[in-house]
Amino acid sequence: MKMLINVPETVVPDALRGMAAAHPELNVDVEHRVIVRRDAPVAGKVALVSGGGSGHEPLHGGFVGRGMLDAACPGEVFTSPVPDQMVRAAAAVDSGAGVLFVVKNYTGDVLNFAMAAELAEDEGIQVASVLVNDDVAVRDSTYTAGRRGTGATLFVEKIAGAAAEEGMPLERVETLARRVNESSRSFGVALAACTTPAKGGPTFDLPPGELELGVGIHGEPGRERRAMMTSGEIADFAVDAVLEELRPTSPVLALVGGAGGTPLLELYGFAGEVHRVLAQRGVNVARTLVGNYVTSLDMAGASVTLCQVDEELLRLWDAPVRTPALRWGC
Template structure:
């Protein structure tokens, strides 16, 4: 007779039971500790016009460095795709440094990326306002400058949900990062000088505000379980892109009410004029289908029209995500005529392309 029955339980007196099998993450991964390298190999295969180094964790546009052009470098923890690697290419970033999941890249990645894109006109670092990102990019800039490279940095801090959080001092950097990278990237493509590119990046950040809502938590490949708990009828209002807590936890409500909450929060902190035109990003967090995102975008436009705020440019989709989190974020930018012209300029990246 076997020492165990058909349930797998060990019979009395059969000795020490076998340890439980390790938890397997129900995700399309081979090994959690290899997920970043594996994803970068896939990115390289899908987009051969990018120079991708899965081990060094660098994504560089094929023609970099471009002589006489300001180079743009950004980066952050993996898990926010297509930010940042999906935005590398003509008209946007010159290089991206992906870190481990929800973890800042390290300074040597950033220095190597800076070297790779320096075409003699200097390099701009676009940094989301998270403590690790800010400290590591600052160190990288100092090391690059010791090598004789000219570097400027712009910190993106658009999330109005909280003024300070576990990961930041001040507002978190979220959806406005896309606006900053696209508009500054377009100006750099026109061979504008480094200070002018940094200036427009700061103006875009200053003119942008964001707010997010989570319907579910996300699950990292390493943990295999949700990063926080929400009841079946609970949502997190003002959530961060790493699952950081927001303003409050409340009961689920119709899309129109959730969008209204986001609009009120963003407009309360958006620079004047109150009724000026805006660029709008209705962003998915990674686990929300487009069907629902378009529902939310219709409600967003309606809410803004009722307030006399015209939407002059828009994007709907998953652009600044949080792995598989269900939910959305709203980013509005008070765009002036120069910003709109730069937004409309050609761009050719894995995740964003038009005008070519």
């Protein structure tokens, strides 16, 4: 498999150099692998720090900026960042109001963020953490005990980021972040496997004519494989899987997310089918986001993430955001 890279070993620092060149509004520390809002620390503001394996771009580095993350720590491809990155990020963005770690539920991330929280607290930084575990596909998985963290990460980072920007204290930002996660569920499908630079070939085998229902964002196995389905059938399956665990009594935010290798033309068609199913199930959609936000390198496929919102969460979702990958209102 051909890739637009130099050598597999430098993919992450090479990308960080490109981010630094393209986004002068960010401070990109290529050596230590930390991406920071240039105006951090923002006086009196709770800071949000996230991170995870690379390969899910624009998550997390593309979500650093006003109204969302203060810093992001990219690990190697599909590999957790190390505690040193997280502590360095926390120290760079803490204004004294404390730091919220947003952690996707994968064993490596959980352990490393927990260690980083201890180390940061030793340095006098107040840290809270929220675990994102929205994927309903499987109970336990290759890299996870419990549900995996996927698309809801975007909702948590956006809404908690807006709350922090408004000056809410750490405890309140943490509570909101937890509420967003608990109000969110996801389900993804893969039509073709992704290729990691280190492996140079597909990370799993998916026979021609089959799709993986409930795939994880690293290509982890899902619920089952079936003969290829139409976009409408996939929407029925994915939305119903989400609605088995989330029964919205108020409007939802809908993320129709591409896995990376599926064209936007197809994603919009899928978004139309997702809306059709939601309307048939009586679910009201407040806002819809279609595109590549929480990806799996070049994997072909898509996912549906729903987040039930009340007036406060919707207001915070709509609040101004200015990051490389998500921006509105400013």
